[in-house]
Amino acid sequence: MPKNLSEAVRWYRAAAEHGDPIAQCNLATAYLLGRGVRQDDKQAASWFLAAAQQGLPPAQNNLAFMYYTGRGVPRDYVKAAKWTRRAAEQGYALAETDLGYLYEQGKGVPLDYVAACTWYSVGASGGDDRGIARLKSLSSLMRPRDIADAKRLALSYVLQRGKGSEGFTADSKASMLDQQ
Numbered sequence: 001m002p003k004n005l006s007e008a009v010r011w012y013r014a015a016a017e018h019g020d021p022i023a024q025c026n027l028a029t030a031y032l033l034g035r036g037v038r039q040d041d042k043q044a045a046s047w048f049l050a051a052a053q054q055g056l057p058p059a060q061n062n063l064a065f066m067y068y069t070g071r072g073v074p075r076d077y078v079k080a081a082k083w084t085r086r087a088a089e090q091g092y093a094l095a096e097t098d099l100g101y102l103y104e105q106g107k108g109v110p111l112d113y114v115a116a117c118t119w120y121s122v123g124a125s126g127g128d129d130r131g132i133a134r135l136k137s138l139s140s141l142m143r144p145r146d147i148a149d150a151k152r153l154a155l156s157y158v159l160q161r162g163k164g165s166e167g168f169t170a171d172s173k174a175s176m177l178d179q180q
Contacts, residue, residue: 005036016047024051025059032062032071041072052083057092060084064098068107081108088119091161093126100131104138113142114150121154 009030015023028047031040045066051059064083067076081102087095100119103112117138124131139147 005030007036009036016050019050019054021051021054021056021059024048024054025056025062028059028062041066043072045072052086055086055090057087057090057095060087060090061092061095061098064095077102077108079108084108088122091126093123093128093131095123096120096126097123097128097131097134099123100134104134113138114146114153117142117147117150118153118157121150122157125154125158 009027012023012027012030016027024047028044028051030036031047032044033039037043045063048059048063048066052063060083064080064087066072067080067083069075073079081099084095084099084102088099096119099109100116100123102109103116103119105111109115117135120131120135120138122131124135142150
């Protein structure tokens, strides 16, 4: 049975306009990729924002991508980091790895290899293989003590998250290390 993308978009739009965050995210993706509608980055960003504000991690991470690349919105690394963090702190593995990359590059957040390594580890533990590859690359630039700190932080974060924690933030790094 052939797919009717225009019909799917019509149904997504109806649900999105009634506030359904999954429909909003799907409609945004259709606009981003030009599937069933004319490709439109501004519409994509607008619908990702609507879903992201309702707390949907894939929408938050996709909105972060829009800010990171400047597609449909002005390029803004701080906003990219904000939305990536929101998705990461909900356990969205792709965002966890992406947040590690932002820390590794110092884009929107302070340059911090320990935080980068921590988030790469957390993302990898959530199933994002990109985290493993980034860990291997970044580890060659770090001191063994910093690598050990990052591993402890990642383990602590994953354990806390399992208990309903609000998650790891750069600000909590020092206090978590003090508890070790």
